[in-house]
Amino acid sequence: MNGFGQRLAAMDWRALMRLNLFAGPVLIILILSMMVLPLPPFVLDLLFTFNIALSLMVLLVSMFALKPLDFAAFPSVLLFTTLLRLSLNVASTRVVLLQGHQGGDAAGKVIEAFGHFLVGGNFAVGLVVFLILVIINFMVITKGAGRIAEVSARFTLDAMPGKQMAIDADLNAGLIGEDEARRRRAEIAQEADFYGSMDGASKFVRGDAVAGLLITVVNIVGGLLIGVLQHDLSFANAAHTYVLLAIGDGLVAQIPALVISTAAGVTVSRANTEQDVGQQMISQLFVNPQVLLLSGAVMALLGLVPGMPNLVFLLFAALLVGLGWTQLRRRALAQAAPAAAETVAPVASEAPEASWEDVQLVDTLGLEVGHRLIPLVDHRQQGELLGRIKSVRKKFAQELGFLPPVVHIRDNLELGPHTYTISLKGAEIGRAEVFPGKWLAIDPGQVSGTVEGTATTDPAFGLPAVWIDGGQREHAQVFGYTVVDVSTVVATHLNHLMHLHAAEMLGRDEMRKLLDRLGDDYKPLVEEVVPKLVPLTALQRICQNLLDEEVSIRDLVSILDTLAAEAAQPQDVEALTAQVRIALGRAIVQPWFPGRGEMRVIGLDARLEQVLTQALGGNGALEPGLAEILLEQTREALTRQEAAGDPPVMVVAHALRPLLAGFLRRRLRQLVVLSQAEIPDDRILRVTTVVGARG
Template identity: 75%
Template sequence: MKALGQLLGNRAGGASMFGDLQLKLLAGPLLIIMILSMMILPLPPFALDMLFTFNIALSIMVLLVSMFTQKPLDFAAFPAVLLFTTLLRLSLNVASTRVVLLEGHQGGDAAGKVIEAFGQFLIGGNFAVGLVVFLILVIINFMVITKGAGRIAEVGARFMLDAMPGKQMAIDADLNAGLIGEDDARTRRAEVSQEADFYGSMDGASKFVRGDAMAGLVIMVVNVIGGLLIGMLQHDLAFADAARTYTLLTIGDGLVAQIPALVISTAAGVTVSRVTTEQDVGQQMISQLFVNPRVLWLAAGVMGLLGLVPGMPNLVFLLFTGFLGGLAWWLKHSEEKRIVEEANSAPPPPPPEAPEASWDDVQLVDTLGLEVGHRLIPLVDQRQQGELLGRIKSVRKKFAQEVGFLPPVVHIRDNLELGPNTYLVSLKGVEIGRAEAYPGKWLAIDPGQTTGQVEGIATQDPAFGLPALWIDASQREHAQVYGYTVVDASTVVATHLNHLLHRYSSEMLGRQEVQQLLDKLGENDKALVEEVVPKAVSLTTLQRLLQNLLEEQVSIRDMRTILDVLAEHGASQDPNDLTALVRIALGRAIAQQWFPGGQDMHVIGLDSRLEQVLMQALNGGGAMEPGLADTLMGQAQNALNRQETSGEPPVLVVQHALRPLMSRFLRKHLPQLAVMSQAELPDDRLLKVTQLIGSAS
């Protein structure tokens, strides 16, 4: 029994599905047969009432469907629906015209209650008013809605056809890239084809609505003229009675047809003018028109101003002002409440994952850097008219002119870990100088011959170590009168930087700077450069030689002389030996550096017995006994002090063989003392030994 019941149930379900399928298949043919029947067979007034009511209901349904669809393809049957509804209205016009002309002389309800209601109730039984209303409806439908919808459909169809190849290529690209499968690609191709068919059909279907509006106007004219002739000639009615009876029926008939036509035209305009989103037209309008409280506030303000104008309907304008203002207030508070709720309900953000290390995390050290405390930032800030940047540029330019190569760019940054008035100079990431500066104050340096005292913060000149004071600007003139050398904070930092550049110039000269020197010299003497580097010496050897010169404060501007020496003696690849030969060639320039002009050269010398001891140490491997080294250093310091006290240059002249040994030994403790060999001295300059190292006195 249970099996029998399931079998009967399955058969009943199959029969139901078959019946639904048959009904859908017969809906179209039955509708066409009905439309053609209304054009041919006479219909009683009650049937006309039913069909006119069905036409109005159908037009409203079409409008609502078009409003609630989210994509044009959701109502892909709209072009066909537009055709059938147009034929339905035209067939109703034919059927109603037959009834109006045949039975109109019997009274207002001869053509049915619907036509009578539209002729009496909507226009108050005044055929002149009805005629004006009917013409306005026709103009709105024909000139505004239908024309605009047709233009949008035409442009949409053109753009859709132009975009079809690109969309097909995009689908093929996604399929080839594996982003979609074959079924998805087939579905998307079908959608593209359906969209093109839909817009093309809408372009043609919009012509139905325009033709329907024109046909309604012609039918109205024909009905009025025909009704007058039939009423007066066949039914012996007076002209006024015939005009009132048949015109009211004709206008009622026209209105009952034009109002659904206007609704269908509106539905067509909505369908083709909408933008495809996940919202229907109503949601789009509400979510985009009433979403900004500021717009509603402004609109309420404008309406309120108009409501205050004398002679205007103040109550109506003020009511709308209150309504718009209240809506704006509600939107604003709703949005604030939503933001608070989202913030409270939102899950806490996950802790950020530590990113993987990359080459971007590798920070190369700056060759030359300047770090300043926060109170010194105005000195390096151009927006605050800081002068230090300009001073640093001048220091680099002067250094290049004096030493012979361009120093690295000074990278300046603030460092909160430093003291507020502290600055730090670094070379290749290593500190080489640190001092303090006070913006707004002046540094009064005591050269040793001052005649008075001033009040200030005691310190030392960071460049040369002389005693100094940081004083206020009001004491500047007094300090200058007393013999102090007074400079501002920017000059102090720039002078200190210049001193450090000269002291560490050899470490700043890299392979890149040497190559740039060769390139510059090659602009005028290319043959010499090609002969020396790399034929005579390598670039590395040349770099080491130039660094040796810079370590002993010898300028390398005369690169032509240096390369001439290397071209002649390049077989000796030892940088120290080549440095000695180059120094002899540069002897006149070295002497001019310490003894400008043609003045006598007052130098420090070595006692003959000490020279013999040093020569023995040199021949024995170059190592001095600790006692001899201490004695030599102390006597050299005393001789240097006496030389500087007398105002003479700190230059020591020794035998050529001893010069490298004495230079390396004294450079560690007395970097300001220059050591020259007798072979480097020009023949036309007079030499006088004013201080002697190693003498019994």
């Protein structure tokens, strides 16, 4: 029986959902049919009453909504209610003109009540009241709500790029997930659509007010003509009957229209808070005791003026003064508690105590952009930089073997409009200017012509470059320039700096995650090496040494195998790094000399190598004159090597590699220093340039 009841409930729910699907089309068809089909007076009474109840419900929903999007269906509701009122106007006009000569209740009890009871049966008073309602609705409420909706829509659209960038920054920072980011983006888009729809929907209400006025005029003129000419009524009787019916019909439509317009004004003029409109008004109007006391004093003075309604003014003065006095008492009690606490602990300072919430942690990687560069990181403006940064991080992880930190992107109004900066652990490591809409033509050194534009340098590698317009792109490519867009410039600069500072981005947490990535298959190897033979900090330092010379640590298994074999004897981190480099020799050589061809490298003169070996055996430092000559000749060798199209690789004796790598790479970042022990046995080595041959 219980299972049958559940199936029945599920069937009822599905049936209800199907009815909801047809509710909108059926309602539109019914509304439009009322304009064509004649309706009896009783049905008109039901529909007019439903219209009044619906307008009150809309007003209450708008009053209790905490933010405009809580009533996101309001523009559609506004359209439906406007169509309903116009359809009722058409249906009631038909009944009034056809049966108005039969008496005041010919068009239904509701129209009769509004025509007789609300205006006392005086059609002149009713006409004035109707015109006043139309003026209030058309000139004040609807016009103001439409203007607010228009301005809100404009400001919402202007604020969308900043909001989208804030969401992307939180997503990149890991503060929110993909689902939350998707929900926030949808909410921002829905907010813009809502205010845009409200701007358009307000035109329906203004048009409805004009239509109500014209329909009433038509009813009065048509009723007079029909009553006098067709039903032989006197002009006075026809005016009394048809004008009252027309006024009642207009009032029964305009009052709900006024309520709906008020609801529209409430919806678009409210602020996004955790309170509804009533709570906001009470909490902000009656919270200041000075305002209440001064208002009460002014009302009391007016109440003492001879000829004024003294009782009413003095009553409100007493009420305001009482409320102000109550607020003063509450404020005094609220201030007494902190004063008592200060008495117990007199050394307490007025300033709040510092807490851990005041500590601002620095971002490992940060990108700050000027306001002109915001479209580059905004999806809605077809900004491609965010996608490029994701690709850069993915490629970095595939090449070097660990996941770099998330790039936190922010706008910075203190920067130049076209300037961006890249920071590492709060310190700036790169800065450049880019110009959206232009292209950067980079001179690789063998261009055959020149292009017009703004001369600059490539921010990543310092090559001469020119900012050009899109129309010169093909010409620059023909001349041999490398032409890239703005997003590629920034992404390339970021990628270059990430590779240069890869060692600084490898922390202990990343090291643990790398070990966890090895899984259960290599768990015995990990347990054998870390921390029994090599502490985690030492393993991290070895990997940092490799990364500092752009050696990938993807082959972590080989690194651990080497440490398992070599770390049994006490050795320092530098010696272990040298052993690991020998084990990774083939992987180190492969990026510079792919395939199995001969390796054309820079070498050292035998006499210079002997002098360096003696220096290493002494105090381990280079004599200043020797260091200067070595640096100068190495720079010249690099120039000849690059001119010949060979990689900037120097091969030295194994014992000399740490010394020369540490000395030369600090000054010549493009130089790669390998040891002879790192070269695989099956590779052919050819020295094409010798350092020290000139003595």
